[in-house]
Amino acid sequence: MSTCKIYTGRMPTGSGADLALLLLGSYRNLVDEVVDELARRGFPDARPSHEYAMRAIQAGADNASALGRSLAITKQAAAKTIAALTERGYVTTEASPLDARRRQVHLTEHGLALMRAGAAIFDEVRARWEQRLGAGELARLEEQLAQFVGDSPIRLDAPGWVARDQADGH
Amino acid sequence: MSTCKIYTGRMPTGSGADLALLLLGSYRNLVDEVVDELARRGFPDARPSHEYAMRAIQAGADNASALGRSLAITKQAAAKTIAALTERGYVTTEASPLDARRRQVHLTEHGLALMRAGAAIFDEVRARWEQRLGAGELARLEEQLAQFVGDSPIRLDAPGWVARDQADGH
DNA sequence: AGAAGTAGACAACCTGGTTGTCGAAAAAGG
């Protein structure tokens, strides 16, 4: 509890570095909450990156190379992701009849269930934010953020943060 | 150029998952810009995590254990960070005269220069955002984000994203 | 003095990425 914070609340709203911390912190809070709730609802091994990868698969990136392109990562990394998803039973692969090189990926029922649960929880959390801010305010915030994001592909090579409680070694 | 995007702009502002992507994307855009500019200004090996670690060091976390507590990571990870900073010449360590176990860390002139440059660039980017949004708007946005962050310590175990151009293997 | 706690080092490991190389299959083009 006494972990002193790198950013100790209510800062004077001015420094660019703090703005970055605010953005990162908000993201983390949102995502951590979703991951925790997902674990509680029977998906203890779901990681943020899985969600995004499965979205891309659902949207048509049904093989390693395409998934890599879609996620702006290498096909090798994409293949690893697919392997992880397969291990956990969220997707299956099979040989493509059209192209003997391809291994075609698609979601299992379990995978679809994860996506439904994930989307629902995301929306719940967003609804809580909306309640705190007011509907118009949140929409405005999203619009403003969208301006900064522009049309740049969002790279989510953000890795390991599962928000496990940090118990310092022994 | 044809990397299809996971989030293709102007989304309808409603889904919680997209909100997460907006936050992450904004953060990445901001930080990538700073890292790039830092490289251009003579700090080609500066990583986002360095900035944050050095801030904590400057704020008094002048040994591995303290730095770990400050950053909410293990002391081992903190020691690795200190090693990386030392390698790059941003900090030096010396034995503490008061406590023979401790290795006291402090910033070098080069490290201070990095921090000055980093802060300046961060502020420049923020100023550009402010210009686009209007001063009041950005302040409001920051305030709203601060509400979501609350007083939770911001964990920045976000790792490897340096936004290097993704050239797919051969 | 002795017990308990803390600082840091070392080793092994994990995750989500990265190169680079390769063989097999498909597509393009003479």
Place this chain on the structure above:
DNA sequence: CCTTTTTCGACAACCAGGTTGTCTACTTCT
């Protein structure tokens, strides 16, 4: 039709930034 080029996926080695667990040296508390 045969050759060249491209693409897909696999394998191996590596890296960054974390994690545990174990261990020794030093401090502090009683």
